[in-house]
Amino acid sequence: MPSAVVDKFFRTNKLPQIWCPGCGHGIITRAITVAVEKLGFDRDKICVVSGIGCxxxxxxxxxxxxLHTTHGRALPFATGVKLANPDMKVIVITGDGDCTAIGGNHLIHxxxxxxGITTIVFNNNIYGMTGGQYSPTTPKFDKGTTAPYGNIDKAFDISNLAASAGATYVGRSTAYHTNLLISLIENGLKNDxxxxxxxxSSCPTYYGRKNKKGDAVNMLEWQKDHAVNISAxxxxxxxxxxxxFLIGEFKNSPEPEYTSEYQKIIDRFNKE
Amino acid sequence: MKRKARLMQGNEACVEGAIAAGMRFFAGYPITPSTEIAELSSEKLPCVGGKFIQMEDEIASMAAIIGASLTGLKSMTATSGPGFSLKQENLGYAGITEVPCVVVNVQRGGPSTGLPTSPAQGEIMQARWGTHGDHPVIALTPSSVRETFDLTIRAFNLSEKYRIPVILLMDEVIGHMRERVELPDTSELEIIDRKRPAGNKEDYKAYKADEDLIPPMANFGEGYRYHVTGLVHDETGFPSNSSVVADKLVRRLADKIEMHKDDIIQWEEQNTEDADIVIVSIGGVSRAADTAMKMLRSKGLKVGTFRPITVWPFPEKRLEELAEKVNTFVVAEMNLGQMVLEVERIIKNKAKIERVNKVNGEAIYPEEIVTKIEEVL
Structure with missing residues (x-):
């Protein structure tokens, strides 16, 4: 249902989007809408919050x-939306820099x-919007415009970081493995x-060019060739x-959700 | 009707006022000397069906109240100097996106960690210009516990009415001082709610302002499906790089407050009719100014007081009028001279301006103002 879902859930009068040709972000954005379509959520009760970056x-x-917020702050804005109105399905769209550098503290908390927030991290291993600086997920020794001699930082493993910080549903996929990506987002949205x-994702313009990864197709092929499903x-x-690198469902262990726990406190006073 | 009098702290009156104004969401982070506001909010909000959350930091707290306000809940956060610095990022966001919310700053000694338990008024200019870019500001400065209650309600009302973050600029003197107060019955209060859109949801333009320059505001979750961004945006709410759109937006945001200045600005003055000398002060210092005035009056000196209740926008017109007949203005403030810059800008050379400044963590005493005035006479 490719074009139907775009017609239904995209503000088509705002297209074409600003991303570079060959960017993986379009595939991932569409995957979110496919998952929403499959779940049949009331679209008026969905709020999508993002930070800053591509x-x-x-x-x-x-x-x-x-809600397009400030750099790194999508999660605390989304926390306000969700706690204020727990009936809403809240989705956060963020990037590797937005989510794990400037927004790293917000992520773990x-x-x-x-x-009850489903966060989709578009990880393209680089700061694209500002022109290709190395990010917390740029692999060690890879190059960026601020790492001309190679990045000496160790990269974050975002999925494992989230799982150990207490996220109750965690998965990883790629722009290439779209069907897996859709099903992970769907399951993520089902988790309270x-x-x-x-x-x-893939950034042929900056990360790809700086690190001689070829064109957009080469980069998607790289994802296909290097991703291994966790079950395999x-x-x-x-x-x-x-x-x-591993893809698939890494963690699925539901626990009581924050806003419903808060509601229990409110209910104590309603009864009295 | 007989009202029950209570002994109450300024910080406590702030929470009472907030809940009376309709606050149903508070996000905060512990910081002296404002913490009681968070503590009391955490206790009282669930009782009225409201929400409290202690966020991971000050930035997150400011972000959370904006998110909550977008769903329709009246929201507040409270902090002090170091936290106020961190609020600036999202204060600017609330400004450009026109999301109503209240930010309390109980000022303590600075700079940096400074004097956490001591009073100061070092953020008068930060309240005005702390966040980057051109933007209007409303900042209210209570000088008693009861006025803290009233001005917290007013902060919510102005914030809802003009779709702007309002700063309640307290100081530690007022925050921690206890006074006997009688609070009004909620039925006596004027409570203002944000202007709501009329017409078809499909036709809603989130940032199309009415003639009063204020756009009606829909809540998230009601089916308007609109976009909010900190980027420069046109009246539909979507980003734009157009110089025409940018100019129009930044000017409208400023004009929105400028146009309604007379409704917003408040001040209090005493004995100005015959005054040769007027003491200008806000917040905790105004209490010392009152006593100083009385002491000097008893010595036969014609002294009055002028107290901006909205420090921003500053009561410019009235101060200008006073400058026509007053010889000397004495600006007393717990900093090295911030409000005096505004006074100098307004009065120019129409009158003499003297300063009383203190930054050692102690409140300004009436005697210090008296001494200054006797010196310069």
């Missing part, structure tokens, strides 16, 4: 209540609270608590997993 511009194209889906990985040797 990925965060997605909110402008999506026909829901949309949103995970810890298990508040905090869900994080890491969507590996358990049967593979460490040697055969060398240089690969």
């Amino acid at each position: 990925s965060s511009r997605a909110t402008g194209y999506l026909d829901f209540d949309t 949103a995970c810890r609270r298990n508040i 608590g905090f869900s994080l889906i890491e969507a590996i 990985a358990s049967k593979m040797t460490p040697e055969s997993l060398e240089g690969k």
